[in-house]
Amino acid sequence: MSKAAFYVTTPIFYISGTPHIGHAYTSIAADILARSARAFGPARALTGTDEHGQKVAQAAEAAGMSPQAYTDMLAPKWKELAAAYDCRFDDFIRTTEPRHAEACLALFERMRANGDVYQGVYEGWYCTNDETFWPEAKLIDGRCPNPECHRPVQWLSEQNWFFKLSAYRDRLLAHFRAHPEFVRPQTRYNEMMAVLEAGLDDLSISRSSFDWGIPLPGGGVIYVWFDALINYISALGWPADRDGLFATFWPATHLIGKEIARFHTLIWPAMLWSAGLEIPERIFAHGWILADGEKMSKSLGNVIEPFSLAQRFGADSVRYFLFREAPFGSDFSISVEKLRQRHNSDLGNDLGNLLRRSLAMLQKYRNGLVPEPAESAIGERFADLGTLVHEHVTAMRFREALDEIWNLVTALNRAIDEQKPWDLHKHGRGDELDALLYTLCEGLRWLAILLYPFMPSKSDAMWAQLGQTGTPEVRWDDALQWGTLGAGTQTDPGAPLFPRIEPEPVEA
Ligand SMILES: [Zn+2]
Structure with a gap:
């Protein structure tokens, strides 16, 4: 570590998703890193929930609730997931909190003051499920090209704010080349280098066709991805930094799933540079947990439910298993x-x-x-x-x-x-x-x-x-000096640590 204090983050979890073992996996990794770092000095671990966007607004409407009431109802299950696996986070940020909105607007203003934000018309195909614009050429059979999604897309034409992401390509390339440890593992690094080499387009960073987000002066709301990334510094109290957390802990180590590498390794550093801030220390994209070689999905009926797993085996046995079973970074199968x-x-x-x-x-x-x-x-x-x-x-x-x-x-x-x-x-x-x-x-x-x-x-x-x-x-x-245990210490044998667990009886 290059600095005395250590800061690790999980991605903020999409509020209306279902907690699965992959979310627990990232959270446990962050907890292991933070607990290890605390054995040497100050350390901080952050998690939270991503609560804006059209998809949340639509789900809230379908539930007959306001988006705020809807997200208030869902946030506790994410805190429960961390608790079920004994993950001790120092903070849990929700993107609907005022401290987060304050940081988003401050960052936006700094980027605009630096000449990196401009207005333009956005036209393109939008997938609400992924909250992502897709170029026409990428669509597959006229639908969303994300193989997990493949939903119909809608044509949008809006007056939006854009971020001059393209202007940061050379600086990103230079940083990647000088710091191969910036993005790990190597496979993710290579993928992101390929994206950089192909070139970066400017990014639409606001939306004007719905209002569930952080409102911008002059209309529209901040694009949900742009908003979400800022959680890593809003949770440290940036920009006011009244408690000195930002000065102490930033920059961070980000743990992410591989599917969100582009946002974290390319867009987020460029946003920070644009605002004159330091970029993350490193970004580690771990692999996916599969069930007997297959991606877990409701339709395949092979979802391993994280709450019942912790209940049956104990949080510590699952924690141990996930990190002993396979290297962090690769996809692996569990059963x-x-x-x-x-x-x-x-x-x-x-x-x-x-x-x-x-x-x-x-x-x-x-x-x-x-x-x-x-x-x-x-x-x-x-x-x-x-x-x-x-x-x-x-x-x-x-x-x-x-x-x-x-x-x-x-x-x-x-x-x-x-x-x-x-x-x-x-x-x-x-x-x-x-x-x-x-x-x-x-x-x-x-x-x-x-x-x-x-x-x-x-x-x-x-x-x-x-x-x-x-x-x-x-x-x-x-x-950890051999001989520290004092003579005459009275030991106190207790219950077995790991009582044997028998297979579940096969149902007839
Ligand atoms: Zn999609």
């Missing part, structure tokens, strides 16, 4: 059965049993009291584990981070199997038994700290069973 297997094997057998049997032996042989710190081959071998895990997480190699952490889980389990504490006890080899028990407890303390960003509530439970106070949200520099 409830794969999740169940990882819950039982990785979490129940490897980690849960390690804690349970370590503390049971400590109880049996030492009344639950941690022995004196001792030299340990495991302590030496894993001395740099915190640094390694932090590097992986910072680079969004979440799976590699978990792989590294699991090497410690495996080493501790192997130490029990090889050194057989019950034999050490039987043969009166008390020093060796003490050293082993210390290694197990100290290793488990490390695991609680390292796993906390991934599995906050289970790590809390481990922490408490290890006799620690507070939570495992501690400074890694200080806490």
